[in-house]
Amino acid sequence: MSPFIQAFYYSMTDWSGFTPVMNFIGIDNYVRLFQDDTFVKSLGNNVVLVIVLPIVTIILSLILATLVTVGGRSKGQISGLKHAGFYRVVSFFPYVIPAIAIGLMWRQVFAPNGLVNGALTGLGLDQFINYAWLGEVATAMPVSMFVIIWGFVGFYMVLFVAAIKGIPAEIYEAARLDGAGRFRTAVSVTIPMIRDNVQTAYIYMGILALDAFVYMEAMNPGGGPAFSTIVMPQVLLDTAFSQGQFGRASAMGVILALVTLTFAGLVFLINSLTGGTKKDVRL
Amino acid sequence: MTTKVAETKHAKDTPPVAGPRKHKDSTGSDKVVGTVSHTALILWSLIVVLPLLWTLMTSFKSTEEIFASTFALPEGLNFANYVNAWTTAGIGDYFLNSVIVVGSALIIVMVLGSMCAYVLARFTFRGSRAIYYLMLAGLTFPIFLAIVPLFFILQNMGLLNTLPGLIITYVAFALPFTVFFLYSFFRTLPYEIGEAAAIDGAGDWRTFFQVMLPMAKPGIASVAIFNFLGLWNQFLIPVALNTNVDNYVLSQGLARFASQMGYAVDFGALFAAVVITVAPVLVVYVIFQRQLQGSVSQGTMK
Secondary structure (H helix, E strand, O other): OHHHHHHHHHOOEOOOOOOOOOOEOOOHHHHHHOOOHHHHHHHHHHHHHHHHHHHHHHHHHHHHHHHHHHOOOOOOOOOOOOOHHHHHHHHHHHHHOOHHHHHHHHHHHOOOOOHHHHHHHHOOOHHHOOOOHHHOHHHHHHHHHHHHHHHHHHHHHHHHHHHHHOOOHHHHHHHHHOOOOHHHHHHHHHHHHOHHHHHHHHHHHHHHHHOOHHHHHHHOOOOOHHHOOOOHHHHHHHHHHHOOOHHHHHHHHHHHHHHHHHHHHHHHHHHHHOOOOOOOOOO | OOOOOOOOOOOOOOOOOOOOOOOOOOOHHHHHHHHHHHHHHHHHHHHHHHHHHHHHHHOOOOHHHHHHOOOOOOOOOOOHHHHHHHHHOOHHHHHHHHHHHHHHHHHHHHHHHHHHHHHHHHOOOOOHHHHHHHHHHHHHOOHHHHHHHHHHHHHHOOOOOOHHHHHHHHHHHHHHHHHHHHHHHHHHOOHHHHHHHHHOOOOHHHHHHHHHHHHOHHHHHHHHHHHHHHHHOOOHHHHHHOOOHHHOOHHHHHHHHHHHOHHHOOHHHHHHHHHHHHHHHHHHHHHHHHHHHHHHHHHHOO
16 A cells, blocks of 8 residues: 555655655646646546446447347247357457557557458448558547457456346346336346446446556557547656656656546446445445 | 445356257247347457457568558468567567566465455454455555556665566555455355364364365466466556566567567567467466356456
8 A cells, every 4th residue: 555655745746756855845746737738638538538438338248248148039038149158258358368469459450551441442442541540630549449448348248247147037037028128128127237237347447448558558659649549647657757757747646546536436426326226235 | 334245146157048949939020139139249259359360360471461462361371470579579588577477476466365365254353354445445546656656665675677576566466356356255155164174173274275275266266367367468567667678578578569660560570479479368268268257247246
């Protein structure tokens, strides 16, 4: 724990890291950070990531998990699709691949002579010949987000599959007898029953989104075109280890932690305001 | 403070309930839904697998072949790229460093973590809750907040830029998760067995190593796999705390290789390097996937 407390103290000093001098300057670091365009840009990007990534990832993985577990026949026992195991195993692949390798791989896939452009020109869309997906301000961020989502959907899918299997089959059968269709069952039975899992997944994914550093570093070193994909950790590391401004870097760390906590708090708040199930067990 | 325990759902890893049963009661709409579902899932599987296969295929091509055509098959099984990546780009050395660091950290963290979790789960003493909550806090705080102070802690210990320094940091970051996971696991083991061992004259140590550890094997195995994947994939910690090129781990070496040469990069060797990084984890995953999938819910929903 002590590194965390030290970080908080350092953030209030003008320490450069290599001199013993360390003056206490209060919140000066924070004030200066918010006048720094690059930092504000990176903060904004982080906020976008933390909002978009969890929503898209969780919706996509919920859909896939539902298809795998209850996509089978509507008569008789509730059943999943055939080959469900195969889909689960394959979908989980990206989660075990090192993030840096994912980033580098997709950088090549989206490169001007990469797989995506090859496929698009193969379909007759010639304007994409030599299009640099990660080199254009308009597409760099969406493409980067897609890659991060690609990396995590499988993990959450497996998570939700396990959660859905934990729901007693009788509940599904009851819903079916009451005449609920597939879509109705998914919305009114599955989602409420695994609500807590979704909340936890949301928080995990949000924290991961704040930590998009590795992907961004791999795909867009230097912050991408016009800093369109720069994230706070990149600015932090640069400030600390290239510029030697450890006080300011620690202040960034504190801001990042505060954003994380705010985010987790908001998710809990929204969940309880909308009537989240409270089945907590006290140890 | 309430401890949130999403009631222990022991997701038994039951095999999928699919299977060719009688098809006569399938309705027309089921077929449509089935087709749509399969299409969606196959599409997703393709999105997952195609980039991997393309990377594998391209890793056998020469740079001219790569620029000539995106899809053409390589002229033959050409391992020159792998040789280049392994020796010229130093991926071999980085690979070895990764094996040393991850291997040592894994052993240390598993031994410390299982003992720690056992004691916290089974004995109540002054401050045991406090230790537990400290661990929990360590799990939630982002690494970035700690990275600067950590740099100086290691520097003061003279361990900056060394493999042992990296191992210690890895252990410190993997420990909370390990303890957390195994804590709930040890709590579910029946107390009677511990008592029986005590009556038979086993001391605490003996009970732990000869009775409890073997019983906790499934949990320990899955946490070990998780830690292996997590540490093998670690990037931020080595980038900040291990700047000596000789001590680079694989993920770092890969990033360096990619950025070092800019557009003059030996693309074939880069693809080969990616394959070298990805292959061990995919193999480990495919071998242990059943174990891992079963434990995903248990381990992360606490």
